Amino acid sequence: MKKLLYGVAYYDEYMPYDRLDQDIQMMKDAGINVVRIAESTWSTHEPQNGVFDFTSVDRVLDAMHKAGIEVIVGTPTYAVPTWLVKEHPDVLATTPQGPGKYGARQIMDITNPVYLFHAERIIRKLIGRVSQHPAVIGFQTDNETKHYHTSGPNVQLQFVKYLRERFESLEELNRKFGLDYWSNRINSWEDFPSVVGTINGSLGAAFSQFQRKLVTDFLAWQVAIVNEYKREDQFVTQNFDFEWRGHSFGVQPDVDHFAASEAFDVTGVDIYHPSQDDLTGIEISFGGDVARSTKHNNYLVLETEAQAFTHWVPYPGQLRLQAFSHLASGANMVAYWHWHSIHNSFETYWKGLLSHDFEPNPVYEEAQTIGKDFARLSTHLVNLKKKNKTAILVSNEALTSINWFKFNMNSPLNYNDIVRRLYDELYKLNIGTDIVHPGTESFDDYDLLIVPSLYSAPDALLEKLNRYVEQGGHVVYTSRSGFTDEHVQVRTSQQPGVISEACGIHYSLFVEPKNVTLKDNPFKVAEDDNQVDTWMELITPTTAEVLAYYDHPHWGKYAAITQNRYGQGTATYIGCIVSSAVIRELFSSVAKKAGVWGLDQEASYPIIVKSGTNDLGRTIRYYFNYSEQAGSVVYPHGDGKELIGEQSVTHGQLLQLKPWSVIIIEEA
Amino acid sequence: MKKLLYGVAYYDEYMPYDRLDQDIQMMKDAGINVVRIAESTWSTHEPQNGVFDFTSVDRVLDAMHKAGIEVIVGTPTYAVPTWLVKEHPDVLATTPQGPGKYGARQIMDITNPVYLFHAERIIRKLIGRVSQHPAVIGFQTDNETKHYHTSGPNVQLQFVKYLRERFESLEELNRKFGLDYWSNRINSWEDFPSVVGTINGSLGAAFSQFQRKLVTDFLAWQVAIVNEYKREDQFVTQNFDFEWRGHSFGVQPDVDHFAASEAFDVTGVDIYHPSQDDLTGIEISFGGDVARSTKHNNYLVLETEAQAFTHWVPYPGQLRLQAFSHLASGANMVAYWHWHSIHNSFETYWKGLLSHDFEPNPVYEEAQTIGKDFARLSTHLVNLKKKNKTAILVSNEALTSINWFKFNMNSPLNYNDIVRRLYDELYKLNIGTDIVHPGTESFDDYDLLIVPSLYSAPDALLEKLNRYVEQGGHVVYTSRSGFTDEHVQVRTSQQPGVISEACGIHYSLFVEPKNVTLKDNPFKVAEDDNQVDTWMELITPTTAEVLAYYDHPHWGKYAAITQNRYGQGTATYIGCIVSSAVIRELFSSVAKKAGVWGLDQEASYPIIVKSGTNDLGRTIRYYFNYSEQAGSVVYPHGDGKELIGEQSVTHGQLLQLKPWSVIIIEEA
């Protein structure tokens, strides 16, 4: 990227009256320099089968170009037109709930050839038409693509073929998946039952993996088509999203972000997060870390909230804080979904930068200051490069398998809860973190590796982790790591299986804690924070040091948390669910041991510090105050200049931070 | 009506043994002078296709007539016989949940021609047979008719034709409904998708309106048939019911009571309400006000509770209190569902006046006193006329559209909650209230108009409201009023759109309040009652006076409640969800301004005062004590006579009210 992009999603098609010129003027006033169009409006662009009408696209491109605003064009394939469904109802995905019903977006079978035929045609028509337009800087394929739980007979057939390629024989599959259980054994490929009703977690997890592959393949297929048209200077991106809990929360269960992003020039994401009193910046940081790590490069925030919902309308200062937080994680673009607020249909209360009245409003007015600063500071802030020494290992396979085999019958705790409990403390300690995954070739760039409940993993990965420790790496595992192999078959060795070697422990029993604490409060946390919940492994150390025992009349002899020196490194193992406070204390201690504890750790949440190197080779340091109260921090780094206020800053100076504010220092 | 009717639903068909004579004797003893029969027992009257058996009807009519008890005969069409469903399974409504299953009542497609053919035949057979019987005073068509969510392909087809009549073109429909969004655009009528899966709130709301029209049409069709047979002195009525929350709660979402009641001679309703310690009389009053307002006339309470459920069995005195409360709202009939308690099937624990043992019991014994008083006081209490100066405007369209677009994602708050929060305070303040609706020709009869969250409304209605204020009316709006037009399209003007003019305010942002109060507690309510919840509009007054600001660090400059003098009247606007206590204080103040504050406001709940004019031209004043404690009130009106105890009453006298009791004064 040559500059920071500040953008909005723009839907000329949704406008209640012609506002293009007015809107562009207001965008210019706010420093908006890019718009994203067309990804949702297939039915407008192809009103009937084979009849095309790109009027709205053409006019927006021309007007934007004239105004100097760049455009990202989306392929409009994630919402199918009525005529297509009327002609071919089976383009809708059949899911475990049955055949689809028309209405929402993202309801089609992304493997259906009728859908693919029509999708390809509209992509070629649209991208072929716009690719040479000077306004167009890039393309987005589809939007928030997932598999939509497609699992009809055709998908089932593909799945069986997929399995047949991956197993030497049906006998091997029966054995690895344990299908003898409850007479689920399949003795002839023809007998393969629909996986929709399966109770076999291995089979179910394999199907989820297959469904994620459908997404990867579908996106790569779209990219290949778009690549036929795009210019050298244009990029293709995808708008990935995250596990949704009313906001972007964690690892996306339905997409392998690392595999799927390979086909793209640049990774794009959308990040929606709590706001007002609940604004912490964690989701901005987590989503950004994932996005940046997919291609080890800068990324685009294709969508984030402006006003959005009643509980998200930002307090004064928060919109700025959010925008610069994205940059501080490595984003080169911050765009709002969306410019205006929609007057009908469904997302009417997911408001844009403008309210339904199109008038300037306090949020829009704050955006104006952001646009101004982005333009002014672009050369300093674009292309921020980061070199983190800490990483967290996330795994779609662990996520899926823990969905099949939960911590217990009643606990809602799932994989992303664990990931976030760990990630959040790294964030709050200002420990810059990359995201790695089971396919990551080497962990050697990192000194500290956090491994949340890696429940399903092949031997090779676990052995690689053992070698990583042996050669000086520091790993923190949480409970249930290493328990099953890549087919979600529980290991027949003592637990935690392969990693027992580096961890220096074993266990055979695990129980549900009731009124259990860590004995003698070893981390000196508040009494409530010393509780153990949901899950506890009864650990016997072999060579490990015990960091915490359980306090319990019958299980008190077992270890809860251990640490083992193994070769040149250490492996820390948390065998139970502990509080954030315990995690934080443990991380502080391990980070020091791993040598990733530095000057930035002198501040902690709500003061958040992020840094990197800019295109000029200088270090950029962001200081954020995620608080309703003013804050301050002694500046521990080299002299430099605060970019927003354009003031010089010297080592040891007390930096003042207003509520919900940011300052940016460029070291000299 | 010539006299008060005191009745029961009577099902000879359900009797475990022949009890007709005994039952009639017990009815006579209790002053029962009307029974309602036949609406649920099609399968008994037409045991096979085209085979008719009206034995039970004939014998009941004859016996009742002999005993001097009048009869209302229902058309038995709301529960279809087994043979009909066996022959034509598609008479059952296909709903969003799929095809119907036989069992319950009210499960058929009221547009299905097979159903209509058979329904018409049984109506003609039954009504033709009984209409000249001297016992029969009227007819009820069907029962608690609704559309039962019928939405199969045939209904969909009718809906598309219905829309085609209402829009100039598909293009106009696409635009008004915003169908470009998420590619929902329909470019050819043939492509119209089933509305069952739609996510478009405009389309969904239009379908609900259409479904309500199906009910109106179906009922009018039945009335037309019955009218062919009925005598001059007979009436046709319908048993309307209300939104059900374990009891009659609010505006019926599935029926437009005002449109549907047009075809009828007299409106009938059923009203079920909390009892025992939870008896307030509010539902009796609300349901009665709706029923009376449909035809600006007296109405029939065709069903209400006798013993009913374990939590409704009335305390001593309550059955009387309830019966006279119905009269005080303008009812000319109070009938129990039902005479006896059913020994099998489903509603076994919805007990009647008699228990399953048919023995006299305390509830029956109290009914005897009511029957006696009804008979004795009939000429004084029948045909009570009311002339209220306050009305509340309810709207099926607002209800439906707020179901599509809720206050926020998690709040269960819906339209009827708002209606009831307002209505309840009017009730408790003893402000007699009519119900008006979007189709009401003129509001000029009223001095005070309460408008709960009128979220969807055409410009014309809102302009009429502006004119109403201008010409001296007083309106109280609650939040979100005026936000969208009749197609649930958000207005593109500043909010609250058209009514901004009379309200003298505008707003562009709205947020979810957390720990927000009204600044400086302007209504002097308890601290908890000063909280704002769920929704707050950030209001800027133009000409309005601010009655309350928000107390919030960032939104404190915005108004919460405003009042604007506009022309000769005032428009008060409540931009957030406030407590009942605040509503009550506000209503007191506005009522005074509007001149609807009078002598009856010297008492308030649990002392409830209702009044009207009787056939003798005299004023009747009911005083109710809805309390476990005795109460008293200084009688502020002219001298008269207490009718129950037959004592004279003079101005200024202290009236004593026993727990759960009523006194009735006829002014001289």
Add this chain to the structure above:
Amino acid sequence: MKKLLYGVAYYDEYMPYDRLDQDIQMMKDAGINVVRIAESTWSTHEPQNGVFDFTSVDRVLDAMHKAGIEVIVGTPTYAVPTWLVKEHPDVLATTPQGPGKYGARQIMDITNPVYLFHAERIIRKLIGRVSQHPAVIGFQTDNETKHYHTSGPNVQLQFVKYLRERFESLEELNRKFGLDYWSNRINSWEDFPSVVGTINGSLGAAFSQFQRKLVTDFLAWQVAIVNEYKREDQFVTQNFDFEWRGHSFGVQPDVDHFAASEAFDVTGVDIYHPSQDDLTGIEISFGGDVARSTKHNNYLVLETEAQAFTHWVPYPGQLRLQAFSHLASGANMVAYWHWHSIHNSFETYWKGLLSHDFEPNPVYEEAQTIGKDFARLSTHLVNLKKKNKTAILVSNEALTSINWFKFNMNSPLNYNDIVRRLYDELYKLNIGTDIVHPGTESFDDYDLLIVPSLYSAPDALLEKLNRYVEQGGHVVYTSRSGFTDEHVQVRTSQQPGVISEACGIHYSLFVEPKNVTLKDNPFKVAEDDNQVDTWMELITPTTAEVLAYYDHPHWGKYAAITQNRYGQGTATYIGCIVSSAVIRELFSSVAKKAGVWGLDQEASYPIIVKSGTNDLGRTIRYYFNYSEQAGSVVYPHGDGKELIGEQSVTHGQLLQLKPWSVIIIEEA
């Protein structure tokens, strides 16, 4: 039985590698002398239609025999193979939720002839092959058989024929079931609608009864086949289970245990229960009492928990406590589900005696001590006979009908809650209890009969209960008993109908109590325990003595609990839902009156006493301490010997009981 059996379920088919010899050695070490095999693995034994492979059965039988371990072979019919479902999808049960999906066990239509054909063939092949094997001591037919809610058209057809046999005419059926209600009347057998959607409780209850008969018939059919092959010395059993609430809770709604057990030589059950701090022994006792009562004989515990779930892993001592508790209720076998923990599929966290690592662990090590004691004490403990003077009458019909007609709209209270509230207090008072049922020929063996809410019962049963009282029996009824007949038709007499005679009371109204207590706390319980909840009948005594009145401003004149001397006995009637504390006080008083209060009542929970007579004609007395604290009890019986510690015990000696421990005394 000649000896105590100590066993495990063993699945050679599920093993991740060949472990047969190792497993057998570990079993021998633990005193395991029986294994249960083959009931879940049809697809392994018949990999394709008509192709059989009993390798795993043969090798297990041979190896077990060689090791002196006996084997129970199950018919593998409760989990259907993939090929069968692929060939004939309609072997899966159609339920009210629609057609079945392959995956889980227990999903087939047990009336489907295709299923029955294949089931019969695999039974004949398997049992024919193994029946003469010397290792085989018995057979289990199917497993935890239920009807799986099968209710497709074929089942409906059978149901209609079943009804036609039971009613003189359709007219009679219409009348008994009250089908006129809501036009449900059926005027021709051809019109009979599917019962799936019915709202008629009588019809619904009849269908449940029919479905239970399907289970009885299916099991008897299997037994008849197995009987063709079995040797004289072999038995056929069934593994019955109980209402499941995350553990075995109460009467099984879907099976009539008494009818179904008739076909078997010996009754088997599985019993799973809370553990750790929640271990009380109640479920062991209840399940055992049911099992023992089915055939008035000893029974087999075919499955119970070893480690099982995280919340069930036993504390030290608990596994022993549990094992001997089963024996103390009359079990001759205690077997764990299962030997090892499964590495894939679904029940991976329902752990066995061994963890996934197959290593010895604390639970296994405790099992070793049990195995040793079972072997050593077998002649003293096997075939324990009990002669209880108290019984509790349970009824599938009462259970079903109370599901149709709940205590009120919101209460989750159901029949088994009532049963357990009563049973638990008998258990805690150490009152040994048999289970009787509506089909029990005579109650004369008992002095005290507890009758939980016998809501549906024929006159004959109630009259028998009246006679029982008259002739000196003592009955305690709880509310709603006698309310409806065998067709769930409410009686038309005053309530409680037929039993009014013996109870000396009647009532006509019943209400939901709010803030109601028993007047003057007649049972001297804690204030909270004196509350009445959910349901209260307004009882008027005729001849009964009132044990408690309600404390309520309006219902205070009615009785809550009464007791009536009738003939030589007494009938106590509890007309409301009372606390466990009140039940316990009432039971103590009635037990004394009935003469069932003895020396064992000097101890109470957590000290539990059970006794019986062994094969040597001597009295065996078990003392259990269900507590984390040590306990003691003065031994009130004759001198004897404590069998585990082999110490003599004398009358009046203080017995010391460690936490979670048992001692066993054989009287001299």
